[in-house]
Amino acid sequence: MTRDGLTDLSLARAVVDRDALRRTDEDWLRQAWASPRTRVVRVHDGRVAVTGEPPRLDLDEHPDVAEDRRFFLGTDEDAAYFAAVVDAEEDEATFQGLRSVGAVLGARDAGLVVHAVSLANWHATHTHCPRCGGPTTPRAAGHVRRCARDASEHYPRTDPAVIMSVVDADDRLLLGRQSSWSAGRFSTLAGFVEPGESLEAAVRREVHEEVGITIGEVRYLGSQPWPFPSSLMLGFRAEAASTEVTLHDGEIAEARWFTRPGILEAIRSGELGVAPTISIARRLIEHWYGGELPTNTD
Numbered sequence: 001m002t003r004d005g006l007t008d009l010s011l012a013r014a015v016v017d018r019d020a021l022r023r024t025d026e027d028w029l030r031q032a033w034a035s036p037r038t039r040v041v042r043v044h045d046g047r048v049a050v051t052g053e054p055p056r057l058d059l060d061e062h063p064d065v066a067e068d069r070r071f072f073l074g075t076d077e078d079a080a081y082f083a084a085v086v087d088a089e090e091d092e093a094t095f096q097g098l099r100s101v102g103a104v105l106g107a108r109d110a111g112l113v114v115h116a117v118s119l120a121n122w123h124a125t126h127t128h129c130p131r132c133g134g135p136t137t138p139r140a141a142g143h144v145r146r147c148a149r150d151a152s153e154h155y156p157r158t159d160p161a162v163i164m165s166v167v168d169a170d171d172r173l174l175l176g177r178q179s180s181w182s183a184g185r186f187s188t189l190a191g192f193v194e195p196g197e198s199l200e201a202a203v204r205r206e207v208h209e210e211v212g213i214t215i216g217e218v219r220y221l222g223s224q225p226w227p228f229p230s231s232l233m234l235g236f237r238a239e240a241a242s243t244e245v246t247l248h249d250g251e252i253a254e255a256r257w258f259t260r261p262g263i264l265e266a267i268r269s270g271e272l273g274v275a276p277t278i279s280i281a282r283r284l285i286e287h288w289y290g291g292e293l294p295t296n297t298d
């Protein structure tokens with residue numbers, strides 16, 4: 001970890017070349033799908049087929065699925081990679097969600113899974129045209145949907161969300177507990193970017209809405225996709241210009257300032273549970289702390 005930014009985020013490790021120019025090369029795609037060297041990420045309901053313990057991605061089965069249920073993910077020197085949306089009842093594999101396997105997968109597989117699950121989530125919820133209500137069908141190997149009625153094209157959605165470590169002049173970190181969370185669970189504040197808003201403005205607005213604190217300088221630290229179902233988490237460090245917490249919108253039930261010794265003690269005693277390793281929230285907290293913190297929630 002560097003003090004400059006966030007590196008090696010679990011779900012931001014992309015090593016496969018997305019090879020976007022191949023998406024419209026029908027002949028190449030057909031041959032690639034038929035090749036025994038091709039590897040397929042099987043997806044069902046936001047989960048992926050895994051094998052072994054600890055689980056690794058099960059890429060060996062080549063499912064028999066229709067063309068509109070398979071999406072091209074990219075290539076590397078070994079193989080071409082596709083995602084296929086399968087029926088979990090017919091497929092005998094074990095399916096697991098990204099939250100449980102994301103941190104144990106290698107870099108190649110983590111990148112494939114995030115791409116595959118994000119696309120599958122989008123296809124599952126965008127079956128009709130937002131302009132005319134007509135049915136849409138996949139194009140460009142799963143990276144576009146086209147309306148059968150008015151021929152409009154629609155692209156996969158990514159919803160930007162800001163997430164920030166709020167730090168005061170005494171170098172304390174502010175963490176909040178959402179109303180729906182259990183007593184000891186705290187995390188960094190976060191929220192979706194609104195239409196027409198810059199990322200920096202979203203950071204300042206969210207912090208003020210949730211805890212009433214005014215933010216000065218805002219610094220970007222890194223991002224990672226969070227396909228639950230389609231977010232992109234953009235991580236920031238936000239300098240607090242005030243320290244008095246006023247809970248405004250009901251989303252946050254409690255917010256507390258932590259010193260470095262204080263957070264360590266609270267985690268060790270079990271009083272505080274911080275987010276799992278896979279999350280950018282934890283990485284923001286550790287970026288402020290200056291090293292890894294003990295784990296009690298993974």
Ligand SMILES: [Zn+2]
Nearest residue numbers: 129132147150
């Ligand atoms: Zn339409």
